Amino acid sequence: MSVRRTNSQRVRIDDVARKAGVSTATVSRVINGTGTVSVATKERVNQAISDLKFVAHGSARGLAGTKTHTLGLVLPGLTTFFFTALIQGVNDCIYDRGYSLLMYSVSTPASMTSGKPLPLGEHNTDGLIVFTDFLDDYSIQYMHEQNLPIVMLHRSPPEGLDIPKIMFENEKGAFDIVEHLIQMGNRRIAYLKGPEGNEDSRQRELGYKRALAANNIPLDDSLIGRGNFASGRARNELESMLESGVKFDAIFAGNDDAAVGVYETLQKFNLRVPEDVAVAGFDDDYMSQYISPPLTTVKAPVHRSGFEAASTLLDLIEGNETSSEVRLNTELVIRESTQRGKHV
Amino acid sequence: MSVRRTNSQRVRIDDVARKAGVSTATVSRVINGTGTVSVATKERVNQAISDLKFVAHGSARGLAGTKTHTLGLVLPGLTTFFFTALIQGVNDCIYDRGYSLLMYSVSTPASMTSGKPLPLGEHNTDGLIVFTDFLDDYSIQYMHEQNLPIVMLHRSPPEGLDIPKIMFENEKGAFDIVEHLIQMGNRRIAYLKGPEGNEDSRQRELGYKRALAANNIPLDDSLIGRGNFASGRARNELESMLESGVKFDAIFAGNDDAAVGVYETLQKFNLRVPEDVAVAGFDDDYMSQYISPPLTTVKAPVHRSGFEAASTLLDLIEGNETSSEVRLNTELVIRESTQRGKHV
DNA sequence: GCGGTTACTGTAAACGCTTACTGTAATCGC
DNA sequence: GCGATTACAGTAAGCGTTTACAGTAACCGC
Numbered sequence: 001m002s003v004r005r006t007n008s009q010r011v012r013i014d015d016v017a018r019k020a021g022v023s024t025a026t027v028s029r030v031i032n033g034t035g036t037v038s039v040a041t042k043e044r045v046n047q048a049i050s051d052l053k054f055v056a057h058g059s060a061r062g063l064a065g066t067k068t069h070t071l072g073l074v075l076p077g078l079t080t081f082f083f084t085a086l087i088q089g090v091n092d093c094i095y096d097r098g099y100s101l102l103m104y105s106v107s108t109p110a111s112m113t114s115g116k117p118l119p120l121g122e123h124n125t126d127g128l129i130v131f132t133d134f135l136d137d138y139s140i141q142y143m144h145e146q147n148l149p150i151v152m153l154h155r156s157p158p159e160g161l162d163i164p165k166i167m168f169e170n171e172k173g174a175f176d177i178v179e180h181l182i183q184m185g186n187r188r189i190a191y192l193k194g195p196e197g198n199e200d201s202r203q204r205e206l207g208y209k210r211a212l213a214a215n216n217i218p219l220d221d222s223l224i225g226r227g228n229f230a231s232g233r234a235r236n237e238l239e240s241m242l243e244s245g246v247k248f249d250a251i252f253a254g255n256d257d258a259a260v261g262v263y264e265t266l267q268k269f270n271l272r273v274p275e276d277v278a279v280a281g282f283d284d285d286y287m288s289q290y291i292s293p294p295l296t297t298v299k300a301p302v303h304r305s306g307f308e309a310a311s312t313l314l315d316l317i318e319g320n321e322t323s324s325e326v327r328l329n330t331e332l333v334i335r336e337s338t339q340r341g342k343h344v
Numbered sequence: 345m346s347v348r349r350t351n352s353q354r355v356r357i358d359d360v361a362r363k364a365g366v367s368t369a370t371v372s373r374v375i376n377g378t379g380t381v382s383v384a385t386k387e388r389v390n391q392a393i394s395d396l397k398f399v400a401h402g403s404a405r406g407l408a409g410t411k412t413h414t415l416g417l418v419l420p421g422l423t424t425f426f427f428t429a430l431i432q433g434v435n436d437c438i439y440d441r442g443y444s445l446l447m448y449s450v451s452t453p454a455s456m457t458s459g460k461p462l463p464l465g466e467h468n469t470d471g472l473i474v475f476t477d478f479l480d481d482y483s484i485q486y487m488h489e490q491n492l493p494i495v496m497l498h499r500s501p502p503e504g505l506d507i508p509k510i511m512f513e514n515e516k517g518a519f520d521i522v523e524h525l526i527q528m529g530n531r532r533i534a535y536l537k538g539p540e541g542n543e544d545s546r547q548r549e550l551g552y553k554r555a556l557a558a559n560n561i562p563l564d565d566s567l568i569g570r571g572n573f574a575s576g577r578a579r580n581e582l583e584s585m586l587e588s589g590v591k592f593d594a595i596f597a598g599n600d601d602a603a604v605g606v607y608e609t610l611q612k613f614n615l616r617v618p619e620d621v622a623v624a625g626f627d628d629d630y631m632s633q634y635i636s637p638p639l640t641t642v643k644a645p646v647h648r649s650g651f652e653a654a655s656t657l658l659d660l661i662e663g664n665e666t667s668s669e670v671r672l673n674t675e676l677v678i679r680e681s682t683q684r685g686k687h688v
Numbered sequence: 689g690c691g692g693t694t695a696c697t698g699t700a701a702a703c704g705c706t707t708a709c710t711g712t713a714a715t716c717g718c
Numbered sequence: 719g720c721g722a723t724t725a726c727a728g729t730a731a732g733c734g735t736t737t738a739c740a741g742t743a744a745c746c747g748c
Contacts (some may be wrong), residue, residue, distance in 0.1 A: 024521050080425065124401075292635065
C-alpha cells in the first residue's frame with residue numbers, strides 16, 4: 001500500500017549515500033561535521049553532494065534534529081533606514097554560521113494572549129531577536145519558559161528574566177549631545193521622548209537630565225514632549241508646544257526622524273535652524289547628512305547592533321558564554337544644525 | 345529500543361486530539377481547513393488548540409505535507425529606505441495568507457555554479473521573490489526547472505522562462521520627468537544609468553531617449569554616465585563629467601540616491617540647484633522631500649511592488665491565475681530641484 | 689598474543705505532522 | 719424500504735533527515 005504522493009525528483013540523502021558508496025548516516029555526519037569520518041570518505045561524500053547539487057531538506061532536518069537552523073527577527077513596522085542597516089547586520093552575522101533569517105514585522109500591537117500567536121517561535125526557529133515594543137512581556141516570558149533562546153534588541157527583557165540585551169550607549173550619547181548644545185550657549189533645551197515605554201528613550205532622557213544637572217540648568221517639564229521617534233508625531237507635538245507658548249533655544253529631538261519633523265515645524269513657524277533654534281538628533285540616519293541644514297546627531301552603530309544581537313543569539317543557541325548586556329558605543333557627530341555663526 | 349532524545353514539553357497534535365476527543369487527522373483538517381469537519385467538532389478542536397497554546401511544528405508540517413508555508417526573498421545588499429518599504433510590502437501581503445518570510449541579502453555576486461548554493465530554495469521555501477542582479481540566470485533557471493515558483497522583482501527573467509515579473513512603469517516615469525525637465529527650459533539633460541544590466545535603468549534610459557526624441561533634442565552620448573543608483577558612484581561619475589568639460593543644464597540622476605550624490609558634487613563645483621542645474625530623481629525615497637532643495641522625482645509604489653510580488657508568488661504557489669507581467673504606475677512629483685524662479 | 693581502546697561506519701528508530709484509504713451512520717432518490 | 723450517496727471521522731504509512739546503538743577492523747600496551 002504505497003502512500004507516496006509525489007514521485008519527486010528531489011535529490012535525497014540516500015542518493016548521495018549511494019553515489020558515494022556509504023550510508024546515509026555518514027553523509028549526515030559529513031554535512032553536519034559531527035562524529036568521525038575518514039578524510040577519504042569525507043571527500044567522496046562532498047564530491048557526490050556537489051555532483052548531485054544536493055541540498056538537505058530543511059524541514060526534514062528540523063524534524064529529525066532539534067534545530068531548524070533558522071533565526072527569527074521580530075520588528076515593529078519597517079520605517080526609516082535604521083531597519084535596513086539592522087537587518088543587514090543580522091544577515092551578515094548568521095549566514096556564515098549556517099543560519100537563515102525568518103522575519104516578521106508587527107505593525108500593530110500583538111501578543112500571545114490576544115488571539116493568534118506570533119508566526120515566529122519555537123515551532124519554526126532556534127531563537128528570536130526581539131526588537132519591538134509591540135510584543136508584550138507575557139509573550140516573551142512564555143517563550144522564554146519554553147526554553148526558546150531570545151535576545152532583546154534595544155529593549156529590556158521583562159523583570160527577572162535572564163535574557164541578554166543589546167543597547168546603544170544611549171545615556172552617554174544623549175549626555176554628550178546635550179552637553180554640546182549647552183556649550184553652544186543654549187540653556188532652554190527641549191527634549192522629545194520616544195514611544196511610551198521605549199527603553200532607548202528612557203535612557204536618553206536620563207542623559208538629557210544628567211547633562212542639565214551637570215551644568216546647573218534647572219529641569220523644566222514643559223520642555224519635555226513626546227515625538228515618538230517619528231517625524232509626524234514630532235511635528236505635531238512641537239507645534240502644540242510652540243502654540244502653547246513654550247520657549248526654547250534648542251531641541252534634542254530624541255532621534256533623527258523626529259528631528260526631521262522638528263525641522264518642518266520650525267520652518268512653518270519661521271524659525272531658522274540653527275540661528276533661532278539649534279536641533280540635534282540621534283542615530284545618524286543615512287539622510288541626516290543630506291537634509292538642510294545637516295543634522296548634528298549621535299552616531300549609533302546600527303548595523304553593528306544587528307550583528308551583535310545575532311551573534312549573541314547564536315552563542316546562546318550553541319551554548320557558548322554570553323554577556324547579559326552589550327552596550328554599543330556612540331559617537332557625537334557635529335554638523336550645522338547646532339552651529340551658530342556658520343552660515344547654512 | 346526507544347530512541348526518543350528529548351523528553352520535550354512541546355504540545356503536539358496528539359495532545360490536542362486527546363483533549364478534543366478526536367483523532368490527529370481531524371485536528372490536522374481543522375488546522376488546514378481541508379476535508380470536512382462538523383462545526384461542533386471544529387469548535388472543540390479550536391478550543392483545545394487555544395487552551396494548550398498549540399502551534400504546529402513547522403518542520404513536521406513541511407516534511408509531511410509538501411509545503412513549508414515560507415517564502416524566500418533574495419535581495420542585494422540592504423541600502424536605502426527603498427528596501428524597507430519593499431520588505432514591509434511583502435510582509436504585509438503574506439502573513440494574512442499564512443506564510444512566513446525567509447530573507448537573504450546577497451552582498452556579493454553569487455551563483456549556484458560558484459560554490460555554495462543559495463541558502464534559500466526548494467529545500468526551505470515554497471517559492472522565491474528574486475530582486476537582485478547578483479543571482480545569475482543559470483541559478484534561476486536551475487531552480488525554475490526544479491519547479492520552484494519564482495517571481496522576479498524589478499528584473500526580467502532569463503530568456504524564454506515563464507516567470508512573472510513585477511516592474512515599475514519605468515519608461516513612462518522617466519519619459520514624464522525628462523519631459524518635465526524639457527518643459528522647464530532645459531535642453532542639455534544628462535542621465536546617470538543604474539548598475540550594469542539593471543532592468544529598471546534600461547527602461548528609464550528608453551524613457552529618457554524617447555522624451556528627447558519627442559522634443560527634437562539630439563541625443564548626446566557624452567551626457568550619459570553611470571551613477572549605479574548610488575550616491576557615492578554618482579558623485580564620482582558626475583565629477584569626472586564636469587572635469588572633462590561636459591556641459592548640461594539638467595540631470596536626471598536615475599534614482600533618488602544617485603541624485604543625492606549629484607547634489608554633493610554640484611555643491612562642490614559651486615553649481616546651484618536648480619538655478620545652474622536642475623536635478624531630478626526616481627523612486628521618491630523617504631528623504632527626498634527633506635533634502636535641500638526638495639527633489640523632483642518620480643514616485644514609485646515601492647511598498648506596493650513588494651506586496652504585488654508576494655501576492656503573485658502566492659497565486660503561483662496556490663495554482664491561481666497570474667499575469668506574466670505587472671507594471672506599477674508611477675507618478676511625477678515636482679519639487680524645487682527643478683523649479684527655476686522659485687527661491688530655494 | 690590478547691584484552692582494551694580507538695576510529696570509523698552501518699542499521700533503523702524516531703521526529704510530528706499530513707493524507708490516502710477505510711469505515712460508519714445518516715440521508716437521499718424513487 | 720432499499721441501494722446508493724454523502725458527511726464525517728479514524729487508522730496508519732510515509733515525508734527526509736538525525737542519531738543512539740551496534741558493529742568491525744586496526745591499533746595499542748604490555
